[in-house]
Amino acid sequence: MQTDKVNIAIVDDHTLFRQGLAHLLTESNEINVLFDADNGADMIKKLPAYPLPDVILMDITMPVMNGYETTKWLKANHPGVNVLALSMFEEDTPIIGMLKSGAGGYMLKQSKAADLVNAIKGIASQSFYINELVSGKLLRNIQNNQPLKNAPIGLNPNELKFLELCCSDLTYKQIADMMNLSPHTIDNYREALFQKFEVKSRTGLVISALKNELIKI
Amino acid sequence: MQTDKVNIAIVDDHTLFRQGLAHLLTESNEINVLFDADNGADMIKKLPAYPLPDVILMDITMPVMNGYETTKWLKANHPGVNVLALSMFEEDTPIIGMLKSGAGGYMLKQSKAADLVNAIKGIASQSFYINELVSGKLLRNIQNNQPLKNAPIGLNPNELKFLELCCSDLTYKQIADMMNLSPHTIDNYREALFQKFEVKSRTGLVISALKNELIKI
DNA sequence: TTAAAAAAAGCTGATTTCACCCTATGCAGA
DNA sequence: TCTGCATAGGGTGAAATCAGCTTTTTTTAA
Numbered sequence: 001m002q003t004d005k006v007n008i009a010i011v012d013d014h015t016l017f018r019q020g021l022a023h024l025l026t027e028s029n030e031i032n033v034l035f036d037a038d039n040g041a042d043m044i045k046k047l048p049a050y051p052l053p054d055v056i057l058m059d060i061t062m063p064v065m066n067g068y069e070t071t072k073w074l075k076a077n078h079p080g081v082n083v084l085a086l087s088m089f090e091e092d093t094p095i096i097g098m099l100k101s102g103a104g105g106y107m108l109k110q111s112k113a114a115d116l117v118n119a120i121k122g123i124a125s126q127s128f129y130i131n132e133l134v135s136g137k138l139l140r141n142i143q144n145n146q147p148l149k150n151a152p153i154g155l156n157p158n159e160l161k162f163l164e165l166c167c168s169d170l171t172y173k174q175i176a177d178m179m180n181l182s183p184h185t186i187d188n189y190r191e192a193l194f195q196k197f198e199v200k201s202r203t204g205l206v207i208s209a210l211k212n213e214l215i216k217i
Numbered sequence: 218m219q220t221d222k223v224n225i226a227i228v229d230d231h232t233l234f235r236q237g238l239a240h241l242l243t244e245s246n247e248i249n250v251l252f253d254a255d256n257g258a259d260m261i262k263k264l265p266a267y268p269l270p271d272v273i274l275m276d277i278t279m280p281v282m283n284g285y286e287t288t289k290w291l292k293a294n295h296p297g298v299n300v301l302a303l304s305m306f307e308e309d310t311p312i313i314g315m316l317k318s319g320a321g322g323y324m325l326k327q328s329k330a331a332d333l334v335n336a337i338k339g340i341a342s343q344s345f346y347i348n349e350l351v352s353g354k355l356l357r358n359i360q361n362n363q364p365l366k367n368a369p370i371g372l373n374p375n376e377l378k379f380l381e382l383c384c385s386d387l388t389y390k391q392i393a394d395m396m397n398l399s400p401h402t403i404d405n406y407r408e409a410l411f412q413k414f415e416v417k418s419r420t421g422l423v424i425s426a427l428k429n430e431l432i433k434i
Numbered sequence: 435t436t437a438a439a440a441a442a443a444g445c446t447g448a449t450t451t452c453a454c455c456c457t458a459t460g461c462a463g464a
Numbered sequence: 465t466c467t468g469c470a471t472a473g474g475g476t477g478a479a480a481t482c483a484g485c486t487t488t489t490t491t492t493a494a
Contacts, residue, residue, distance in 0.1 A: 013327070016238060019330050020233075021233060023241045024233070088231070109231045185472055185474090187451090190451085202451075217424055217427060402442045402444095411482085
């Protein structure tokens with residue numbers, strides 16, 4: 001019946017995906033899509049105009065305000081709203097990162113629609129939804145009992161800026177100039193990021209950053 | 218009326234996107250989605266089971282068989298079927314590349330649904346659909362009258378394999394070992410690809426390959 | 435079968451990147 | 465006040481990467 005429907009919102013920067021998903025979910029008759037938004041900032045702007053959603057489907061990499069920040073904002077300002085992360089990648093970092101930011105579940109865009117509907121219903125009723133993908137990561141996290149990337153998203157604004165400039169044909173020297181910093185300082189950033197991402201080359205860094213949905217190309 | 222509907226198929230490896238889009242387009246009442254497929258090989262398998270589509274919406278980067286190959290196969294085996302490329306990027310290379318492969322149009326996944334419906338109807342009736350994105354590229358192609366990347370997709374299997382291995386933490390030496398080639402030969406590939414992509418570093422190469430939808434991470 | 439083209443392998447040197455070493459400053463908490 | 469920590473800056477040397485050119489082998493086409 002109408003009143004039992006789960007009210008959701010969708011935040012993703014690809015219009016066709018977002019609107020397509022809205023139609024797909026609406027057809028399930030168990031979900032009501034209140035609104036959709038292009039990115040976190042857009043969502044914050046639209047939020048007051050609608051009833052508070054039960055669940056928000058959240059993309060991670062988006063322009064202006066990404067999924068990590070937006071989820072943290074939601075938990076600070078509307079702790080009752082549940083967040084279900086939607087991503088293309090199944091790396092440790094974005095999964096743990098989104099959960100730590102406050103998401104109650106993590107689904108791949110390669111999922112089947114029925115599984116997504118289940119996840120939305122689960123998260124609406126229990127505030128979390130642990131699928132195999134997530135439980136596997138959590139289990140390994142415990143079994144290895146080393147903290148296993150539980151704080152890998154801690155990038156300061158300068159490091160993030162550097163990371164973005166890394167994804168280009170620019171040399172480190174050129175990046176240093178663009179950021180008005182000494183090449184040595186840039187080298188510190190490089191060093192720090194190599195350790196955080198456990199990579200040995202700039203290329204590895206770029207690939208990791210993309211898979212961890214920290215940057216967008 | 219029913220019989221005027223445009224029959225289409227959707228080929229894309231992200232299930233939620235593909236199915237969402239199918240629902241979205243079905244609602245327009247002008248489009249009938251016959252079937253969808255995970256990649257080119259899957260499409261070829263499913264094609265005989267349905268009436269021949271008027272238009273096929275084609276993603277570019279897909280596992281097993283990508284959009285370029287699949288479009289070429291369609292033009293060779295079912296020249297009457299129109300292909301509309303769907304991509305996240307607006308680089309020259311994939312646009313020109315898909316058009317050369319035989320696509321009749323090119324749309325971004327950031328497009329609005331109404332624009333996509335227009336493109337589908339246009340391509341169904343005229344076999345092509347030239348939006349601003351495509352016409353701009355074509356115009357520049359003529360104005361600069363240098364061939365402007367009209368043959369940038371010409372990678373042999375070894376180069377493609379090398380390109381994929383480049384998107385990692387591996388050193389060139391390790392790549393040479395994995396491909397059972399001398400590091401010097403690898404250096405030749407690197408040199409050739411740097412020229413084709415007009416880049417000066419391995420990082421630039423990786424970013425270009427991703428934007429040109431030649432590889433998938 | 436011979437010439438041309440392409441692929442593979444090689445060399446050298448300049449530049450960039452990588453890995454470790456260090457110091458100084460400012461700020462928060464014990 | 466002292467300590468720890470994060471940020472910023474600096475230096476050195478080894479390794480990897482980049483750029484350009486040459487040679488050999490294989491394939492293709494005339």
